[in-house]
Amino acid sequence: MRSLLVFLLILLATDVAGGDVDVDADALERLVRQDCGSCHGMTLKGGLGPDLRAESVAHYDREGLAFVILNGIPGTPMPPWSPLMTEEEAGWIADYLLEGESE
Template sequence: MRSLLVLFLFCTPVRAGEVNSDALKRLVHQDCGSCHGLTLKGGLGPDLRMETLAHYDREGLASVILNGVPGTPMPPWEPLMSDDEALWIAQYLLTGESE
């Protein structure tokens, strides 16, 4: 399933330096939700709601997304997404909004 979502994410045309916010929202709720729960309240992975992520800043959370968490099921997403996309996802998780 991840490969289909990633394929959709990267086959959707966007201009350089832009992110496809609709595709990234789907990625968060479907692909991340497969481990973190469809409502992002936790599952195999921890709760991803704003109140539980408040100790992160945007860059720190983007780093977790890109690099994964060694010794846990959280994979590194760096091979599959750009820094800008990881920053967008971090912002979305921390505030519920995109920039």
């Protein structure tokens, strides 16, 4: 628990320092593959969570996708990511999924 708190504080501090506009694309790409991939499959073809490849998320727009990422889907294992990332980062991931760059 304490290490999580420290982690969040570091994130917060980085946010303030980074001014919130820049996203670290490499770090986010790793997060999508590792963290999202742990449920959605390493190649995002689906696992515990559904397929996240471009054709499968096409019914979302950027905002809708970012909303699901930030808020999760209550009552399902899909967790809210808002404690761990900014809206800009969720938007970046939404674009990344919609553009199919994860494939």
